[in-house]
Amino acid sequence: MDYYKMSAAEAAGALQNKEVTSQELTASVLRRIGEVEEEIQGFITLLDENETLLEAEKIDKARASGESLSLLAGVPMALKDNLCTRGIPTTCASKILRKYRPPYDAHVVEKLKETGTVLVGKANLDEFAMGSSTENSAYYTTRNPWDTTRVPGGSSGGSAALVAAGEVFFALGSDTGGSVRQPASLCGVVGLKPTYGLVSRYGLIAFASSLDQIGPLTRDIRDCALVMDVIAGHDPRDSTSVPREKENYTDYLGRDVKGLKVALPRDYFEEGINAEVKKVVMEAVRKCSGLGMEIEEVSMPYTSCALPAYYLVATAEASSNLARYDGVQYGYRAAEAKNLLSLYKKTRNEGFGPEVKRRIMLGTYSLSSGYYDAYYLQSLKARTLIREDFQKVFENYDFIVTPTSPTVAFKAGEKTDDPLTMYLSDICTITANLAGVPAISIPCGFVDGMPVGLQVLGRPFDEGRIFQFCYALESLLGVRNQLPEVNVKRGG
Amino acid sequence: MSHEYEIIIGLEVHAELQTKSKIFCSCPNSFGQKPNTNVCPVCLGLPGSLPVFNESALDLALKAALALNCEISTFSRFDRKNYFYPDLPKAYQISQYDFPVARNGYLDVVKEGETIRRIRIDRLHLEEDAGKLQHDPSGSSSYVDFNRCGVPLMEIVSAPDLRSPEEARLYLESLKRILLYTGTSDCKMEEGSLRCDANISLRPVGSKEFGAKVEIKNMNSFKAVQKGLEYEVYRQEKLLREGERVYQETRRWFEEQGITLEMRGKEEEKDYRYFPEPDLPPLNITAERVRKIRELLPELPVQRASRYIEEYQLTPYQAEVITSSQGLADFFEETLKGYRDAQKVSNWLLGDVLKLVNEQGGEIGVLSFQPVHLAELLSLLDEGVISGRTAKEVLEETFQTGKAPREVVQAKGLVQISDEKSLLNVIDKVLAENKGAVEDYTSGNKKALAFLVGSTMKHTKGQANPQLVQQLLRQRLDG
Numbered sequence: 001m002d003y004y005k006m007s008a009a010e011a012a013g014a015l016q017n018k019e020v021t022s023q024e025l026t027a028s029v030l031r032r033i034g035e036v037e038e039e040i041q042g043f044i045t046l047l048d049e050n051e052t053l054l055e056a057e058k059i060d061k062a063r064a065s066g067e068s069l070s071l072l073a074g075v076p077m078a079l080k081d082n083l084c085t086r087g088i089p090t091t092c093a094s095k096i097l098r099k100y101r102p103p104y105d106a107h108v109v110e111k112l113k114e115t116g117t118v119l120v121g122k123a124n125l126d127e128f129a130m131g132s133s134t135e136n137s138a139y140y141t142t143r144n145p146w147d148t149t150r151v152p153g154g155s156s157g158g159s160a161a162l163v164a165a166g167e168v169f170f171a172l173g174s175d176t177g178g179s180v181r182q183p184a185s186l187c188g189v190v191g192l193k194p195t196y197g198l199v200s201r202y203g204l205i206a207f208a209s210s211l212d213q214i215g216p217l218t219r220d221i222r223d224c225a226l227v228m229d230v231i232a233g234h235d236p237r238d239s240t241s242v243p244r245e246k247e248n249y250t251d252y253l254g255r256d257v258k259g260l261k262v263a264l265p266r267d268y269f270e271e272g273i274n275a276e277v278k279k280v281v282m283e284a285v286r287k288c289s290g291l292g293m294e295i296e297e298v299s300m301p302y303t304s305c306a307l308p309a310y311y312l313v314a315t316a317e318a319s320s321n322l323a324r325y326d327g328v329q330y331g332y333r334a335a336e337a338k339n340l341l342s343l344y345k346k347t348r349n350e351g352f353g354p355e356v357k358r359r360i361m362l363g364t365y366s367l368s369s370g371y372y373d374a375y376y377l378q379s380l381k382a383r384t385l386i387r388e389d390f391q392k393v394f395e396n397y398d399f400i401v402t403p404t405s406p407t408v409a410f411k412a413g414e415k416t417d418d419p420l421t422m423y424l425s426d427i428c429t430i431t432a433n434l435a436g437v438p439a440i441s442i443p444c445g446f447v448d449g450m451p452v453g454l455q456v457l458g459r460p461f462d463e464g465r466i467f468q469f470c471y472a473l474e475s476l477l478g479v480r481n482q483l484p485e486v487n488v489k490r491g492g
Numbered sequence: 493m494s495h496e497y498e499i500i501i502g503l504e505v506h507a508e509l510q511t512k513s514k515i516f517c518s519c520p521n522s523f524g525q526k527p528n529t530n531v532c533p534v535c536l537g538l539p540g541s542l543p544v545f546n547e548s549a550l551d552l553a554l555k556a557a558l559a560l561n562c563e564i565s566t567f568s569r570f571d572r573k574n575y576f577y578p579d580l581p582k583a584y585q586i587s588q589y590d591f592p593v594a595r596n597g598y599l600d601v602v603k604e605g606e607t608i609r610r611i612r613i614d615r616l617h618l619e620e621d622a623g624k625l626q627h628d629p630s631g632s633s634s635y636v637d638f639n640r641c642g643v644p645l646m647e648i649v650s651a652p653d654l655r656s657p658e659e660a661r662l663y664l665e666s667l668k669r670i671l672l673y674t675g676t677s678d679c680k681m682e683e684g685s686l687r688c689d690a691n692i693s694l695r696p697v698g699s700k701e702f703g704a705k706v707e708i709k710n711m712n713s714f715k716a717v718q719k720g721l722e723y724e725v726y727r728q729e730k731l732l733r734e735g736e737r738v739y740q741e742t743r744r745w746f747e748e749q750g751i752t753l754e755m756r757g758k759e760e761e762k763d764y765r766y767f768p769e770p771d772l773p774p775l776n777i778t779a780e781r782v783r784k785i786r787e788l789l790p791e792l793p794v795q796r797a798s799r800y801i802e803e804y805q806l807t808p809y810q811a812e813v814i815t816s817s818q819g820l821a822d823f824f825e826e827t828l829k830g831y832r833d834a835q836k837v838s839n840w841l842l843g844d845v846l847k848l849v850n851e852q853g854g855e856i857g858v859l860s861f862q863p864v865h866l867a868e869l870l871s872l873l874d875e876g877v878i879s880g881r882t883a884k885e886v887l888e889e890t891f892q893t894g895k896a897p898r899e900v901v902q903a904k905g906l907v908q909i910s911d912e913k914s915l916l917n918v919i920d921k922v923l924a925e926n927k928g929a930v931e932d933y934t935s936g937n938k939k940a941l942a943f944l945v946g947s948t949m950k951h952t953k954g955q956a957n958p959q960l961v962q963q964l965l966r967q968r969l970d971g
Contacts, residue, residue: 082540083540084539090539090540092539097539100539102533102538102540103533104538106540201542202540202541202542203540203541205539205540206539206540208770209770209771210770236544237542237544238542239542239543239544239545239771239773240770240771240773316767317767317770319574319765320572320574320583320584320765320767323574323576323582323584324537324539324581324583326576326578326583328578328581328636329536329537329581329636329638330538340578344576367574367765367766367767368763368765369763369765372765372767376767
């Protein structure tokens with residue numbers, strides 16, 4: 001049976017009712033992988049199938065012996081390949097970390113292991129999570145399951161495509177400027193960027209430390225809440241992780257949303273947003289009034305500062321975070337270096353791809369003496385203004401709704417020569433990272449057969465009510481856990 | 493030294509903080525393990541690892557800052573100092589740039605017990621240490637030992653207030669005393685737990701502008717700091733006299749050759765691209781925390797020394813030597829609880845006691861010889877139970893065995909003979925045996941008395957009370 005078509009919650013329910021075993025679920029996704037992975041190319045590392053099945057067997061045995069298990073125990077999943085997994089290659093889709101096997105597990109990996117989920121493999125991404133299409137992966141471009149001539153978005157494109165193609169029940173990604181939400185939107189799945197500080201970054205290989213958050217990519221809202229129940233919570237190993245009481249996110253599902261207020265910022269519906277995409281999003285928004293919600297237009301005047309501020313902050317931090325890949329302790333080391341300086345230069349020149357180099361150079365430049373005040377410092381000020389924009393809106397409204405991506409998935413190769421156009425893919429998503437607020441993308445319809453995502457932003461740590469709202473919206477829209485037929489369109 | 497040029501020196505001191513664990517991870521803060529055995533993903537800077545600040549490093553830094561009379565910052569944070577070097581695994585050092593823990597302090601520099609100058613402290617900040625490179629003697633390869641990565645350091649930067657190489661050394665000695673007193677650093681230069689770089693420039697006397705600043709590195713002892721600076725004064729003065737320019741640069745001190753050589757020029761100065769460390773929140777410095785630490789501050793060496801001069805009438809020299817180590821000063825005060833004469837305690841402490849401590853190579857206060865022992869010994873002397881010579885013997889025995897002086901005296905039968913009758917018996921014998929000396933004495937040669945005292949002491953194997961012997965002899969001879 002095609003178990004892989006179930007949502008994670010449905011699969012978990014079937015496991016609990018002993019209608020299915022974890023081995024059967026795992027075998028089902030492995031079969032699906034066998035059918036479509038050659039076309040999708042969502043994995044960088046696919047773990048040995050027998051060992052994956054052995055992990056599933058362990059859970060089945062534990063269940064059979066009456067052990068009390070977590071809800072997601074036995075459910076197969078994937079991790080973005082910038083999350084450290086002990087003894088399993090963690091490459092960041094970079095040549096510089098091609099053979100790198102971390103000696104420890106990321107916090108979220110520990111949590112998922114404790115829960116008993118079954119790791120199938122590590123998902124493709126743009127190198128070091130820098131990009132919006134997975135075309136910056138040093139290995140290959142992942143394809144959009146809805147149309148394999150198109151990109152899945154990025155940087156968590158591998159994670160999104162795997163979930164959409166039925167190759168795993170859910171996946172984790174990371175979101176620095178939209179890297180979970182934009183691919184979720186382009187692949188027709190749910191993707192959440194939690195509040196900064198809600199999920200520990202320990203073991204997430206850093207791109208931009210003050211913006212990075214780990215988030216789930218799932219088939220529906222319930223799955224997203226389930227995964228958040230596992231990965232959210234304080235971790236003393238991450239000093240930016242916020243100590244607060246753990247919530248039960250699934251509790252919010254099904255609660256009434258009547259009277260809750262939605263803000264529509266006109267600044268997110270103007271320039272650069274495809275008219276068809278806008279129409280689909282607006283239709284979905286209109287339906288919210290049917291839920292008894294109030295919807296009003298607002299203005300967030302500093303939105304236009306977001307893109308430049310983001311590319312200054314993110315690249316500055318990246319230039320420092322990526323300096324450690326120097327060929328000395330681990331990872332790729334260039335051969336035939338004559339001295340220390342040439343070791344550094346050759347290693348980094350050969351090990352990094354063009355987009356990573358571009359961002360390291362940008363960041364290095366903006367932090368350099370004489371430029372710091374004009375660039376980095378200004379971007380911090382802009383960041384404060386953007387945060388204040390959000391605070392003001394959230395004084396009167398519970399949520400902000402926008403499109404997730406200005407367009408549906410674009411063709412592979414379409415934007416690779418023009419980095420600035422590529423950067424505009426993030427225009428609706430980067431503000432949430434700059435302000436640190438939670439934001440989710442949920443499927444809300446289609447344009448030309450390609451999925452369109454709607455973004456909901458909420459107050460810091462208000463993930464519970466975001467789920468409450470989106471769960472109601474999801475049932476209203478009737479777009480939930482829709483898997484595409486994966487057709488071979490390439491190469492013909 | 494010339495009177496044409498004024499010497500301007502500022503020092504940057506790095507002191508390892510005596511915390512139990514490293515500054516951003518839980519690896520022990522210890523010295524001397526096998527390479528790369530005291531490490532974890534965090535101090536190795538592995539991808540995905542994150543720093544967690546060890547708050548006890550801040551407590552120690554605050555303690556040192558208060559002892560150095562600094563203003564404690566209400567806002568302080570970490571920054572990243574970016575540069576490539578194989579001993580720096582993240583390729584940035586977590587340090588502090590524009591918001592250090594403390595600023596604007598001062599340190600009184602002491603020479604032979606007298607405060608000679610007040611040197612301003614510009615700033616005190618926290619940072620992590622780097623690893624160590626080891627070069628293969630063949631020159632073909634180098635190895636990195638990451639054990640020292642993440643050891644907490646505080647950097648203490650003085651204002652350019654020092655005016656001679658000797659003053660620079662005295663500043664370091666005074667600073668070391670304070671750090672030892674406050675228990676913030678063990679200041680072992682040979683283990684690298686205290687390191688010093690110096691900035692030096694010369695300017696014509698009377699000039700208000702500073703000359704070109706030269707930074708000197710690799711001075712591995714206080715003496716080396718003085719010698720390195722003396723060489724640099726000589727070098728710069730020679731250049732200036734000959735009408736040449738002194739260039740702003742970094743120079744390295746070569747101890748064996750006694751010279752400094754250029755390491756890098758001004759144009760090669762690195763741009764460290766400091767920016768706020770996004771992985772760590774600002775430091776948590778509250779007034780309450782500062783107040784609690786202030787309460788823990790011990791009496792500092794300079795204050796203690798002046799108290800000794802005032803309270804116990806010690807000489808400045810005695811006071812400085814005794815307060816140079818906290819252990820010695822504590823021993824001194826502890827002894828005074830059992831014996832009141834501070835002058836005598838000081839004499840014995842700085843004389844025979846320190847001599848024995850040095851011979852044994854231990855640390856005063858830790859050895860089996862305790863303050864009560866010294867107090868008891870001095871009381872025995874005063875009571876006339878033992879002679880000064882015997883006292884030294886008892887002291888040595890107590891040092892060896894830890895037995896109380898009174899016990900040693902009794903066990904060894906060292907009690908001084910103060911019984912007049914038994915002494916008179918001996919004296920009569922001595923007078924009978926030395927008729928010549930008696931005649932010398934009666935014919936006016938008073939020196940003969942000393943000979944007779946000596947003979948009596950010999951007969952009693954040194955156990956007689958010499959004052960009493962002299963008195964009794966006089967009675968017999970004069971009477």
